[in-house]
Amino acid sequence: MTEKASGADAAGLQTRAEHRDGGWVLNGEKWFITGANGAAFAIVVAVTDPAAPPQQGMTLFMVETDNPGWQMIREVPVMGTHSPGGHCEIRLENCRVAEDAVLGKIGEGFALAQVRLGPARLAHAMRWIGMAQRALDLAAVRANTRETFGAPLAERQAVQWMLADSAIDLYACRLMVLHAAWLIETGQRYRQEVSMVKVEVAEALGRIVDRAIQIHGALGYSTDTPLERFYRDARAARIYDGPSEVHRMVIARNVLKAAQQSGSTKSATGGLA
Ligand SMILES: Cc1cc2nc3c(=O)[nH]c(=O)nc-3n(C[C@H](O)[C@H](O)[C@H](O)COP(=O)(O)OP(=O)(O)OC[C@H]3O[C@@H](n4cnc5c(N)ncnc54)[C@H](O)[C@@H]3O)c2cc1C
Known part of the structure; x- marks a missing residue:
């Protein structure tokens, strides 16, 4: 969920998911994603309706980490224990997922x-x-x-x-x-x-x-x-x-x-x- 510009206040979330050609295309950056390095998949919170209030404009997506649009930039060095998979910075660049990658319903994220x-x-x-x-x-x-x-x-x-x-x-x-x-x-x-x-x-x-x-x-x-x-x-x-x-x-x-x-x-x- 967390992004550099959106942590405590999730309303500032900027990662976007656009519906295109029968699937979804995700773009954005996340950080402090615990355990991301080595994970097989991640659950990504993205904005699907920027005009809606945050409570209705976000959707959850299941993204497999071997997706070419999923990039693990680094494990952020931290003060405390470096837990397995670290606390990672992630880039989603034209990350294309299928229709059924949506978890729950659109807008329920x-x-x-x-x-x-x-x-x-x-x-x-x-x-x-x-x-x-x-x-x-x-x-x-x-x-x-x-x-x-x-x-x-x-x-x-x-x-x-x-x-x-x-x-x-x-x-x-x-x-x-x-x-x-x-x-x-x-x-x-x-x-x-x-x-x-x-x-x-x-x-x-x-x-x-x-x-x-x-x-x-x-x-x-x-x-x-x-x-x-x-x-x-x-x-x-x-x-x-x-x-x-x-x-x-x-x-x-x-x-x-x-x-x-x-x-x-x-x-x-x-x-x-
Ligand atoms: C070890 C670790 C693991 C994490 N793992 C994950 C993860 O797996 N997935 C994930 O999505 N995120 C994860 N996070 C991110 C975490 O959820 C965010 O750091 C947290 O939500 C705060 O956001 P922020 O760091 O952007 O702080 P900011 O939103 O910038 O807030 C900074 C500070 O401002 C103060 N503040 C903010 N809002 C208010 C307010 N309304 N009133 C008074 N004071 C306020 C608080 O003191 C707060 O600490 C992790 C963070 C850490 C440190």
Whole structure:
């Protein structure tokens, strides 16, 4: 989906798909397409009706990567882990696909992309919880074993509070993910909750890894533990699949709407008793 000129705001998407001779011709550029190098196919979001509002003017296309119009320009060098297939810059140049390359219906691309993003954001949160748990485990082991000034770090209140804050963060993250997953599983509305999960877990991950590095001192800054890698990877979590600020914008919009409609914001805060 993402292009250099269109990230958080997908309305700026410029990749075009034109209907020609019983097929579609795609032109445009994408970047930060995770896993693209080595992938057999990609799902491309393109504008099919520039006059329509974005919610109705975009369509999804299945593009096989051996298509001569699909060019992998480079794997963009990044701060964090270079995951398999990288985060790639792609050029689509007169990329011709058949009629049946359309996924879903014409004009449904934006809506379908949002459907995918709901559960996908939750899956990210689950991965991040795993990373945060490992960081806290390492921090607790280090606190129990490292002695300074004649006593283990574990006996210092300043260190205990870091561990406690991370435990509280993790517990809240797990409960939020479980609740949002339950909403999806039971066919209820989940977008507000998934946005709140996305912000909370991405930011808690950063806090938990940061505290773990602090407890490890120079060892945490070294590459002898996985913590410095977690730290770099955690930084991206606040950006991809919607930056924290954009989720907060949507969350606040729903809070204000709920208050306007019923005088209560409860339905926009998870709807729990
Ligand atoms: C590691 C990684 C993997 C990715 N993988 C993929 C992928 O597989 N496929 C894909 O399509 N994309 C992918 N992306 C792209 C990602 O979804 C975009 O980076 C993201 O949507 C933000 O777009 P942008 O980078 O263009 O930032 P911009 O849109 O330029 O926004 C920059 C910053 O401005 C602020 N901002 C923007 N809008 C608002 C607002 N309304 N209010 C307040 N602040 C605002 C935010 O702080 C934001 O971080 C990936 C990105 C990363 C870092």
